[in-house]
Amino acid sequence: MILAILALPLLAGAISALAPWRRGVALLGVASLAGVLVLAALIARASLVVAPSALGGSLGADPLSALMLLVIGAVGLLAALGGVRYLDAQLERGACTPRQASLYAALVQGFIAAMILTVLARNIAVMWVAVEATTVVTTFLVGHRRTRGALEASWKYIIICSVGIALAFLGTMLLYVAASHGHGTASLDWATLVREAPHLNHAVVRLAFSLIVLGYGTKVGLAPLHSWLPDAHSQAPAPVSALMSGVLLSVAFYALLRCRAIAVAALGTDFVRTTLLISGLVTLGVAVTMLLRQSDYKRMLAYSSMEHMGLVCLAAAAGTPLALAAVLLHVVGHGLAKSVLFLTAGEIVEADGTSQIAGVSGLLVRRPALGGLFAVGLAALVGLPPFSLFASELGVVRALSAAGLAWVSALALAALALVVVGLSAPAARMLLGPATTAPQRASFSFSVPMGVALGALALLGVVAWPLSSLIHAGAAVAL
Amino acid sequence: MSLSYVSLLDLAVVVVMVTAALTLWRQSLAAAVKALAVQGVGLAAVAVILGAHRHDLVLVGVGGLVLVIKAVAAPWLIGRVVAHDHAAREASPLINVPASLVGAGVLTLLAFAATRDVVALVGTPAGRLIPFGVAIVLIGFFSMVVRRRAVSQIVGLLTIDNGIALTAFLGTSGVPLVVELGVTLDVLLAVVVLQVLVAQLQRHFNVHDLDQLRDLHD
Numbered sequence: 001m002i003l004a005i006l007a008l009p010l011l012a013g014a015i016s017a018l019a020p021w022r023r024g025v026a027l028l029g030v031a032s033l034a035g036v037l038v039l040a041a042l043i044a045r046a047s048l049v050v051a052p053s054a055l056g057g058s059l060g061a062d063p064l065s066a067l068m069l070l071v072i073g074a075v076g077l078l079a080a081l082g083g084v085r086y087l088d089a090q091l092e093r094g095a096c097t098p099r100q101a102s103l104y105a106a107l108v109q110g111f112i113a114a115m116i117l118t119v120l121a122r123n124i125a126v127m128w129v130a131v132e133a134t135t136v137v138t139t140f141l142v143g144h145r146r147t148r149g150a151l152e153a154s155w156k157y158i159i160i161c162s163v164g165i166a167l168a169f170l171g172t173m174l175l176y177v178a179a180s181h182g183h184g185t186a187s188l189d190w191a192t193l194v195r196e197a198p199h200l201n202h203a204v205v206r207l208a209f210s211l212i213v214l215g216y217g218t219k220v221g222l223a224p225l226h227s228w229l230p231d232a233h234s235q236a237p238a239p240v241s242a243l244m245s246g247v248l249l250s251v252a253f254y255a256l257l258r259c260r261a262i263a264v265a266a267l268g269t270d271f272v273r274t275t276l277l278i279s280g281l282v283t284l285g286v287a288v289t290m291l292l293r294q295s296d297y298k299r300m301l302a303y304s305s306m307e308h309m310g311l312v313c314l315a316a317a318a319g320t321p322l323a324l325a326a327v328l329l330h331v332v333g334h335g336l337a338k339s340v341l342f343l344t345a346g347e348i349v350e351a352d353g354t355s356q357i358a359g360v361s362g363l364l365v366r367r368p369a370l371g372g373l374f375a376v377g378l379a380a381l382v383g384l385p386p387f388s389l390f391a392s393e394l395g396v397v398r399a400l401s402a403a404g405l406a407w408v409s410a411l412a413l414a415a416l417a418l419v420v421v422g423l424s425a426p427a428a429r430m431l432l433g434p435a436t437t438a439p440q441r442a443s444f445s446f447s448v449p450m451g452v453a454l455g456a457l458a459l460l461g462v463v464a465w466p467l468s469s470l471i472h473a474g475a476a477v478a479l
Numbered sequence: 480m481s482l483s484y485v486s487l488l489d490l491a492v493v494v495v496m497v498t499a500a501l502t503l504w505r506q507s508l509a510a511a512v513k514a515l516a517v518q519g520v521g522l523a524a525v526a527v528i529l530g531a532h533r534h535d536l537v538l539v540g541v542g543g544l545v546l547v548i549k550a551v552a553a554p555w556l557i558g559r560v561v562a563h564d565h566a567a568r569e570a571s572p573l574i575n576v577p578a579s580l581v582g583a584g585v586l587t588l589l590a591f592a593a594t595r596d597v598v599a600l601v602g603t604p605a606g607r608l609i610p611f612g613v614a615i616v617l618i619g620f621f622s623m624v625v626r627r628r629a630v631s632q633i634v635g636l637l638t639i640d641n642g643i644a645l646t647a648f649l650g651t652s653g654v655p656l657v658v659e660l661g662v663t664l665d666v667l668l669a670v671v672v673l674q675v676l677v678a679q680l681q682r683h684f685n686v687h688d689l690d691q692l693r694d695l696h697d
Contacts, residue, residue, distance in 0.1 A: 125654065129661035136668045143676070148684050152692040155629075155676055162636055162669055163623065169662070170616060170643045174597065177650035181600050186652065203596035231695045290697060299697070 001046070002054035002061060005039040005069065006116050008032050013109030021098035025105050026084040032109060033080040036116070037073030044070055044470050059120040063473035067328055068119040068254050070467075071335045074453070075246040076112050078336075081449050082239035082343040083108060089350060095145070104144055104237075110137045111243065115251045123188045124258060125176070128169050131219060131255055134248060135161045142236040142244075153228075153235035160228040164218020168255075171211030175262065178204040190258055197265035206271055209263040212256065213275050219252035221306045222313060223282040230290070233302035234355065238346020241298070245305040246339035250331040253312060257327075257478050260316060264479075273317045277408065280313030288415045292422040298345055298355045300426065301338065304381060307419055308334045314412055315396040318403040324475035326395030329460075332467065333388040336457050337380040340450045344374045347446060348430075357426045362435030369442035371431050373450050378427050380457050382420045387454075388461035484532045485604045491528055492608045494521030495645060499615045499638050503579045503622050508561045508630045512554050515634050519550030522641050525648050529605060538653050548663050549641065556674045557633055563681055573625045582625075583618050590614035597650065605649045612649060615642030627689050629677045633670065640666055 012032035016025045044066040046052045053060035061069065087104060090096040096104075114137055118130040135158060143154035175193065180186035183199035197205075218225035233241045263272045287306035294300040312330055315323045347370055348363065349355050363371035380387035393416060400409035460467060498518035502511045523546035530538030574582065590613040597609055619638030626635065644662075647654050680686040 123655070123658065125658040126661060129658065129665055132662075132665045132669075136665060136672055139672050139676070143679075146679070146683070148686075148692075149694050151676065151680055151684070152695055155680070155689075155692065156695075158669065158672060158676070159623075159632055159636065163620070163639060166616075166636075166639050166643060170613075170646065173643060173647040173650065173654070176647070176654070177597060177601060180651045181602075188655065188658070201596065201600045204600055207593065207597070230697070235695070293697070 001039060001043055002052050002059050002120060005036055005043065006059070006113060006120065008035050008039070009109040009113040009116065013106045013113065016102055016109060017106035019102070021102045023084075023088075025102060026080075026087050029083060029105050029108060030077070030080045033073065033077040033112065036112065037070070037077050040066065040069035040073040048469060048473055053122075058122055058126070059117075060122050061120060062477050063470050064254070064257070064328075064477040065119045067332070067467070067470050067474045068251060069116065070470075071250060071332055072112065072115050072119070072247050074456075075243060075335045075339045078339045078343065078449060078453055079239040079243045079246075080108070081445070082242060082346065083237075085446060086237050086239050086346065090145075100144070104141065107137055107141050108239075108243070111141065111248075115247065118251050119254060122190055124190055124193065124262075125169075125172055125188045127190075127255055127258065128165070128172050131168075131216070131252060132162070132165050134251070135165060135219070138240065138244065138248070141240045142232045144237055144240070145235070147235075150235045153231040157228045157232040160225060161219055164215050164225045166215070167211045167218075168215025171208040171215055171259075174204055174208035174211065175200075175259075178208065190262070193262045194265050197262050200266045202267055205263060205266045209259065209267075209272065210275060212259045212263075213279055216252050216256040216259070217279055220249055220256060220313070221283070221309050222279050223286045226283065226286065226306055229306060230299045230302040233305065233342075234296060234298040238343050238349070241302075241346070242339035242342040245302065245342060246335040249305060249309055250312075250335060253309060253331070257316060257324075260319075261478055264319065269319055273319065276313055276317035277405075280310045280317060281408070281411065283307075283310030283313060284412065284415050288418050288422070291419060294426075295357055296355050297357050297360070297426065297430065298342075298349070300357070300423070301341055301345060304419065304423070305334075305338060307415065308338075311393070311396060311412060311416075314408055315399060317408075318396075318399045318405060319479075320399050320403055321472075321475050321479060322395060323399035323403065324478045325471050326392045326399055327478075328471045328474050329388055329395065329464075329467070330392035332471075333380070333392055333457060333460065336453050337377055337387070337389060340373065340453050341377040341381060343446075343450065344370060344377060347442070348374070351440075357430060360430040361433030362431075364431045365435035365439060366437050367440055367442055369447040373447060373454070375427065375431055376454050377450075378423055380454060382423055383416060386461045387457045388464075389457075391461050391464070484528065487528050488525065488532075488605060488608065491521050491524040492611050492645070492649075494518070495525070495641065496611050496615060499618045499642070500580065500583050502631075502634050502638060503583055503618065504576060506576070508628060509558070511631065511634050512557050512561060515557070515637055516550050516554035518638070518641055519545065519548075519554065522549055522644060522648075525645060529648055533652065535653055537656055538648075541653075541656070541659050544659070544663060545644070548667055549637070552667060553637060553670045556670050557630060560630055560633075560674055560677045560681075563678070573627070579621070579625055582621055586617040586621060587611075587614040590617055601650055609646055609649050612642050612646030615639075615645060618642075629673075629680070629687065629689060632689070633673050633677075636673075637666070637670070
């Protein structure tokens with residue numbers, strides 16, 4: 001099962017790269033992601049009993065990894081469906097050659113495989129290699145439209161993320177240096193490191209963890225190395241933005257969570273908490289300030305991703321079981337809501353030819369399905385009930401207060417309130433406003449999967465089924 | 480025997496360090512790429528010397544891999560970009576050369592201060608050289624901030640990577656081979672991607688200087 005979930009996208013990717021382009025290649029991508037989602041569900045069930053593993057234990061899925069696999073599968077499937085539409089439109093317009101379409105399909109599968117490897121790797125250096133591989137693979141996806149802006153965004157993306165992630169590798173190597181001169185045997189295995197952590201040299205682990213927060217933080221979109229994020233998310237094709245925002249950020253955050261567990265076991269909570277609090281608060285501040293002054297709705301969604309990552313970073317700082325469960329629920333909720341929104345935004349750009357808020361109006365009248373999805377998606381994103389982000393944001397705020405950080409939870413609540421205000425004015429303008437063209441029906445192949453995703457979010461918010469036990473088990477692993 | 484091991488190791492680390500400073504000193508992009516190639520040789524030498532001393536054949540093999548990738552393949556790929564660049568010079572770095580070299584000196588002192596605990600923990604002749612690894616990482620950072628040409632940025636990125644590899648060689652008794660291979664593959668692919676990206680920017684948009692890329696901002 002473990003090997004199958006990794007091999008499936010690799011195989012689909014190889015076929016996409018080698019076979020001549022036909023529409024079936026894009027559909028193969030959808031089938032591959034559907035397979036990944038089913039396997040992820042099976043692995044998740046199994047992980048609650050005994051964590052499945054492969055290759056002599058060097059790959060494995062505890063509940064934490066299994067939950068991430070589910071997010072990768074679900075967001076990946078939505079993005080693959082969006083990808084079929086994106087490639088159809090590009091090819092029809094002559095904006096991309098069949099060769100480039102094949103490349104796109106192959107790289108998306110490679111991207112998925114790299115993220116799956118990240119969450120399955122038990123060795124933290126292999127985990128790093130996989131995260132860096134996501135950077136390399138996605139660069140061409142960000143620049144797939146080959147406009148000047150898209151190439152600039154890909155350049156910024158690979159340079160800033162490679163530098164940032166290099167810091168995380170330096171931090172990982174320093175952890176290894178500490179482990180090589182600790183009590184037991186030198187190992188990069190996560191579970192061994194957590195076990196041996198009390199014997200590691202404190203000063204070296206402190207230095208290592210600071211570098212790791214800065215490094216993986218770059219890919220999570222945490223300040224100060226976040227400047228690639230709005231550019232990449234707004235320039236990339238919509239399905240790629242959905243994947244990057246909906247799941248890549250949280251996969252990088254997952255890497256941070258694993259390293260956090262080692263640092264907490266070595267140092268106790270004080271240092272780790274302070275580091276993550278500073279990081280989360282600065283990120284939240286930057287994100288909210290920038291979000292409020294955007295005139296481009298894709299960039300607005302990008303800054304909203306930063307805001308959500310800042311929030312989960314604060315929850316990780318609290319570090320209680322409740323806080324970590326809220327983090328995991330939030331990662332699922334944000335992944336689904338944000339990918340629906342980015343894909344819908346892509347359809348709006350396609351229809352109206354602009355990503356400026358001022359260029360869109362009367363969506364609910366002109367395109368009821370598209371406008372409706374955008375409205376409901378935004379409602380889910382800002383944390384209105386019944387969607388699961390309401391429950392997870394409430395969980396984060398409660399956990400922060402319970403951990404003696406009431407002032408942080410007050411700041412977080414203020415930021416969330418500002419975001420509601422900041423998003424509702426542009427949303428009202430785009431959705432209501434005067435309609436300039438006659439109403440048009442949206443295609444079912446788009447609105448049905450998006451509707452299902454939003455329905456799942458509401459279900460998750462009301463009854464927490466079917467993820468409740470997985471989330472609590474995952475939070476216990478991350479503790 | 481042990482004296483010659485230590486002095487050989489010192490020599491190889493000095494080569495890596497000096498070439499890192501050279502990339503800051505020379506404004507010609509071709510010279511910077513040459514310095515990077517020599518840096519790769521120095522890094523490979525560190526791995527081979529350590530491997531020979533510890534009778535660790537894998538580490539010697541890793542040294543060979545480093546030689547192929549860092550001293551030959553990566554500089555060759557970057558050199559192709561330079562060949563298409565007409566004014567292959569760093570015309571206006573944000574900070575002039577003497578000031579950048581002073582900056583490099585300050586960063587080296589900073590690296591020594593930051594790694595005191597690491598050196599004390601490792602406590603071997605190789606471990607005492609760790610500050611240089613960290614200093615090279617910082618110098619790579621610094622050169623990425625002050626240099627504006629696309630090629631200079633790639634050179635800076637690889638300098639950072641070499642500094643980390645040096646730290647890992649000096650501080651541990653060998654990183655697992657699978658990790659070493661994965662990291663090397665990542666670096667090589669990143670350089671290929673960067674090279675293709677720069678070629679596209681040069682060909683389609685005639686962009687050589689990153690200051691020309693200012694379309695995206697808030």
